[in-house]
Amino acid sequence: MKKILVLGGYSAISQAVLELLAKEEVILYLVGRDIQKLEIVRDHLNSIGRSQVYIEAMDLNKIEEHRALLERATKQMNGLDLLFVCYGVLPNQKKLEQEPEKALDNYFTNAFSTINFVSLVANYFESKGKGTIAVVTSVAGERGRKSNYFYGSAKSCVDTFLEGLRHRLFSKGIKVVTIKPGIVDTPMTANLERKTLMAKPERVAQDIVKAFEGRKSVVYTPWIWRYIMLIVKLLPGGIFYRTDF
Numbered sequence: 001m002k003k004i005l006v007l008g009g010y011s012a013i014s015q016a017v018l019e020l021l022a023k024e025e026v027i028l029y030l031v032g033r034d035i036q037k038l039e040i041v042r043d044h045l046n047s048i049g050r051s052q053v054y055i056e057a058m059d060l061n062k063i064e065e066h067r068a069l070l071e072r073a074t075k076q077m078n079g080l081d082l083l084f085v086c087y088g089v090l091p092n093q094k095k096l097e098q099e100p101e102k103a104l105d106n107y108f109t110n111a112f113s114t115i116n117f118v119s120l121v122a123n124y125f126e127s128k129g130k131g132t133i134a135v136v137t138s139v140a141g142e143r144g145r146k147s148n149y150f151y152g153s154a155k156s157c158v159d160t161f162l163e164g165l166r167h168r169l170f171s172k173g174i175k176v177v178t179i180k181p182g183i184v185d186t187p188m189t190a191n192l193e194r195k196t197l198m199a200k201p202e203r204v205a206q207d208i209v210k211a212f213e214g215r216k217s218v219v220y221t222p223w224i225w226r227y228i229m230l231i232v233k234l235l236p237g238g239i240f241y242r243t244d245f
């Protein structure tokens with residue numbers, strides 16, 4: 001049975017992914033801040049599939065507790081095959097422009113806590129000679145834009161980190177997958193005015209589950225975002241800086 005550790009066990013995207021995973025015989029270890037939300041997800045998964053589900057409440061910003069968390073999860077599941085990282089915050093861009101001192105939470109949650117836990121799991125997988133690390137970042141990390149560059153810069157930090165980690169682990173049989181969703185209809189984006197090209201979590205989840213088994217290192221979801229971002233990245237500054245997105 002595949003053993004899967006999910007950080008952000010009740011994020012909307014994770015829930016859609018878990019819905020698909022739970023159809024198989026898998027062992028799941030879900031981590032999130034709120035034990036009651038985790039219990040709801042666990043009970044639902046138990047009712048729809050054949051998976052074995054463990055839950056643990058933790059604020060993942062508490063990086064000093066990461067080693068113990070990994071030990072508990074690997075002990076409980078008797079190993080680990082896949083780490084899926086799918087949590088984060090969308091900070092208020094306008095507020096941080098005026099109060100950059102408050103940006104730490106964004107960088108800590110969206111970048112550093114992820115980097116810390118992924119590093120520990122990378123070492124664990126390296127010692128076993130196998131494993132998959134899949135991390136949800138964002139297309140927002142591809143080019144800084146005025147509407148969300150605090151969030152985007154944290155995500156691009158993780159992108160660059162994962163690229164380096166992939167390079168390190170390439171010859172060791174360990175897969176590192178970067179998953180870049182476009183805009184997804186979740187609580188995180190509930191307050192956004194722009195709804196163009198917004199995908200449902202269920203659509204994105206299909207691509208994510210495929211990515212766990214596939215050969216791609218970087219997956220855009222839905223696929224159209226690969227081409228949208230290609231154009232966005234190629235736009236010369238003289239045009240890009242006049243746009244309003």
Ligand SMILES: NC(=O)c1ccc[n+]([C@@H]2O[C@H](COP(=O)([O-])OP(=O)(O)OC[C@H]3O[C@@H](n4cnc5c(N)ncnc54)[C@H](OP(=O)(O)O)[C@@H]3O)[C@@H](O)[C@H]2O)c1
Pocket residue numbers: 008010011012013014031032033034058059060061086087088089109136137138139180181182183184185186187188189
């Ligand atoms: N929605 C989009 O358009 C979009 C696009 C690209 C990438 N993403 C990425 O997809 C991932 C999942 O987000 P989502 O869209 O599914 O939104 P979501 O439902 O709001 O999920 C975000 C989750 O992160 C959790 N979280 C935040 N800080 C945490 C911490 N310190 N410790 C533990 N958990 C923490 C939240 O838990 P609480 O409820 O307890 O705060 C929440 O469950 C995120 O990495 C996000 O950046 C989303």
